Amino acid sequence: MIEARGLKKVYGDKTAxxxxxxxxxxxxxxxxxxxxGAGKSTTMRMIMGLDRPTAGDVTVNGKHYAQHKxxxxxxxxxxDAKAFHTSRSAYNHLRAMAATHGIPKSRVDEVIDMTGLxxxxxKKAGGFSLGMGQRLGIANAxxxxxxxxxxDEPVNGLDPEGVLWVxxxxxxxxxxxxxxxISSHLMSEMSQTADHLIVIGRGRIIADTSVEELIExxxxxxxxxxxxxxxxxxxxxxxxxxxVAQDEPETLEVSxxxxxxxxxxxxxxxxxxxxxxxLNSSLEEAYFQLTRDEVEYHSHLSPHQxxxxxxxxPAPEATTGGTQS
Amino acid sequence: MSATTSARHAxxxxxxxxxxxxxxxxxxxxxxxLRVLNSEFLxxxxxxxxxxxVVLTLVAIVGVGWxxxxxxxxxxxxxxKGLGRNGGPGGQKLTAEQAVQSFPPGQGFDLYNLPNAGLxxxxxxxxxxxxxxxxxxxxxxxxxSTMNAAPGRISTFVAKAIVLVLISYVLSIIGxxxxxxxxxxxxxxxxxxxxxxxxxxxxSLLTGGLYVxxxxxxxxxLGTLLKNSAGGITVLVGIMFVLPFAANFLQFxxxxxxxxxxxxxxxxxxxxxxxxxxxxxxxxxAMGGLIFLGYVILFLxxxxxxxxxxxx
Numbered sequence: 001m002i003e004a005r006g007l008k009k010v011y012g013d014k015t016a017x018x019x020x021x022x023x024x025x026x027x028x029x030x031x032x033x034x035x036x037g038a039g040k041s042t043t044m045r046m047i048m049g050l051d052r053p054t055a056g057d058v059t060v061n062g063k064h065y066a067q068h069k070x071x072x073x074x075x076x077x078x079x080d081a082k083a084f085h086t087s088r089s090a091y092n093h094l095r096a097m098a099a100t101h102g103i104p105k106s107r108v109d110e111v112i113d114m115t116g117l118x119x120x121x122x123k124k125a126g127g128f129s130l131g132m133g134q135r136l137g138i139a140n141a142x143x144x145x146x147x148x149x150x151x152d153e154p155v156n157g158l159d160p161e162g163v164l165w166v167x168x169x170x171x172x173x174x175x176x177x178x179x180x181x182i183s184s185h186l187m188s189e190m191s192q193t194a195d196h197l198i199v200i201g202r203g204r205i206i207a208d209t210s211v212e213e214l215i216e217x218x219x220x221x222x223x224x225x226x227x228x229x230x231x232x233x234x235x236x237x238x239x240x241x242x243x244v245a246q247d248e249p250e251t252l253e254v255s256x257x258x259x260x261x262x263x264x265x266x267x268x269x270x271x272x273x274x275x276x277x278x279l280n281s282s283l284e285e286a287y288f289q290l291t292r293d294e295v296e297y298h299s300h301l302s303p304h305q306x307x308x309x310x311x312x313x314p315a316p317e318a319t320t321g322g323t324q325s
Numbered sequence: 326m327s328a329t330t331s332a333r334h335a336x337x338x339x340x341x342x343x344x345x346x347x348x349x350x351x352x353x354x355x356x357x358x359l360r361v362l363n364s365e366f367l368x369x370x371x372x373x374x375x376x377x378x379v380v381l382t383l384v385a386i387v388g389v390g391w392x393x394x395x396x397x398x399x400x401x402x403x404x405x406k407g408l409g410r411n412g413g414p415g416g417q418k419l420t421a422e423q424a425v426q427s428f429p430p431g432q433g434f435d436l437y438n439l440p441n442a443g444l445x446x447x448x449x450x451x452x453x454x455x456x457x458x459x460x461x462x463x464x465x466x467x468x469x470s471t472m473n474a475a476p477g478r479i480s481t482f483v484a485k486a487i488v489l490v491l492i493s494y495v496l497s498i499i500g501x502x503x504x505x506x507x508x509x510x511x512x513x514x515x516x517x518x519x520x521x522x523x524x525x526x527x528x529s530l531l532t533g534g535l536y537v538x539x540x541x542x543x544x545x546x547l548g549t550l551l552k553n554s555a556g557g558i559t560v561l562v563g564i565m566f567v568l569p570f571a572a573n574f575l576q577f578x579x580x581x582x583x584x585x586x587x588x589x590x591x592x593x594x595x596x597x598x599x600x601x602x603x604x605x606x607x608x609x610x611a612m613g614g615l616i617f618l619g620y621v622i623l624f625l626x627x628x629x630x631x632x633x634x635x636x637x
Contacts, residue, residue, distance in 0.1 A: 045636075045637075048473055048476075049472075049476045050469060050472060050473070050636065050637040051636040051637070052634070052636060065476055066476035066477060066478075068476075069355035069356070070353060070354060070355040070356060071356065071473070071474070071475075071476050072351075072356070072473070072474055073351065073353060077473055079469060079473075080466055080469055082465070082466045083466045083467060083468075083469040083470040084465065084466070084467050084470060085368075085372070085461065085462065085465045085467040086465050087372055087373065087374060088368070088371050088372055088467075089371070092367070092371035093467075093470070095367055095371075096364045096365075096367040096368045096371065097364070097470060097474050099360060099363045099364035099367050100356050100360050100361050100363075100364045100474040100475050101351075101352070101354050101355065101356055101360060101474070102352060102354035102360050103351050103352055103354070104350060104352060106350050107350040107351045107352070110350055126465075140470060143351065144351050145350075145351035
């Protein structure tokens with residue numbers, strides 16, 4: 001369990017994290033999502049006690065990270081794919097880290113095997129590719145068999161098998177009742193891994209919700225209508241809460257009316273319609289919508305309150321995990 | 326590639342293996358200074374560069390020490406033979422004892438400090454090694470892993486300090502022993518009685534190790550404060566070698582006062598610490614040692630505060 005209260009970090013005149021509150025629950029994979037520079041890494045560094053918060057505080061499993069007697073057994077973290085000495089072998093790096101907690105060599109061999117590093121474990125870590133570096137970082141995080149796992153952009157540079165492995169690992173650990181907190185700027189990745197999402201933009205929490213709720217709240221159900229008489233149909237459809245857009249010839253995108261109503265209207269006025277396709281927002285689109293609107297969202301919110309994105313957007317029936325992913 | 330194959334193997338693990346592939350062989354020990362010390366020793370000896378440096382340092386201390394002993398031997402030898410400055414005849418013949426005593430004490434010609442003949446090279450290399458020991462962690466990003474494993478931070482600094490002090494002390498002592506063992510027969514050839522029982526020999530050997538250890542601590546502090554290897558080594562060389570050189574020019578300043586200033590520099594105060602005997606207007610050895618210790622603390626304290634408070 002990770003709890004942040006009024007967590008704030010200011011570098012010079014730049015506010016990286018602006019008084020955020022959130023809780024990461026055990027037993028779930030929590031995605032930490034935001035564009036580059038949104039404050040994800042800074043938040044994670046503060047959780048791990050590497051950076052000192054300017055204000056507020058954050059605890060892991062009830063204590064500040066540094067106050068734990070055996071921190072590696074409490075929290076394993078991958079914050080930086082290159083957090084090792086370039087001239088030391090992966091095996092020796094892990095052994096040195098393990099030594100701080102009296103973790104036996106057998107465990108070092110175990111995490112090397114688990115992360116698929118066996119073949120390169122005795123080589124200098126400086127020669128590792130980004131993906132291999134990530135694997136070493138993950139091995140490092142797993143060393144103490146921690147209750148809480150924090151991974152900053154773990155799939156960066158990983159091959160598809162590696163991505164799948166991280167996904168399975170995260171889900172597996174969450175099922176075991178552990179707290180798993182993974183950051184990413186890729187919604188498509190998070191949609192397949194996370195149960196819960198915390199979305200951050202410009203240092204503030206934009207959304208703190210389950211994956212389903214986020215899609216539901218952010219998706220605006222649209223229908224693609226193809227007809228020769230676009231102008232006439234657009235005029236007929238126009239009304240309260242209905243938006244009609246035309247991007248291509250003979251094609252309208254209608255939101256605010258369901259396909260059944262559109263068909264009925266067209267039939268009543270004898271307009272020939274040759275396509276009616278419901279369009280679902282993917283999580284990716286929902287995310288774009290969220291981060292695009294972040295400024296607007298915050299202009300009328302107090303800084304210590306997590307905004308409820310569901311508030312001003314009509315929430316039609318639930319849509320599922322995205323058409324593209 | 327076999328790494329990917331094992332990745333595939335691992336990819337299946339969480340889902341298929343029961344009950345738990347992570348079931349802990351990790352133990353449940355906490356972190357403490359002894360374990361962090363163990364970790365730092367492991368780090369020290371698992372870098373090829375440090376191992377190489379240790380061997381080279383020993384070679385350098387002995388090599389430079391022996392050379393500088395040879396120079397001393399040569400000077401005394403030529404004085405005994407009564408050779409003039411240019412190697413020609415005409416100089417006054419002296420006994421070896423007289424030749425040795427013709428140099429004022431504390432000028433580096435005392436024979437009892439032969440074990441420390443190569444000490445300066447040890448200071449240079451081990452001091453730099455100390456800077457690197459922490460600055461390279463900042464440079465590579467290793468420091469974040471280190472601070473995650475031991476988030477108290479102070480324990481890491483203390484452990485690194487202990488490793489460096491031990492390595493520096495042991496290397497200096499071994500280097501001093503070999504240097505003395507090599508050069509002693511040369512001086513005996515001149516009829517100078519010199520052995521481990523000679524006044525000041527053991528003292529200078531043991532204090533020489535302390536001096537190098539102190540410089541290593543200054544190096545570690547500089548590496549911590551500057552987080553940068555090149556910067557740390559430059560400042561260290563500046564303090565230990567350039568400063569005393571520059572201070573020599575103070576002798577040309579008018580007034581008696583300036584002549585007594587340079588001896589308070591870290592290198593000069595430590596140099597007094599390694600010497601025996603007292604002289605008018607010069608620091609006592611014990612006072613020299615205390616002043617040098619003061620300098621070491623002066624660097625250690627800000628470094629400790631920085632490592633504790635600063636963002637990593």
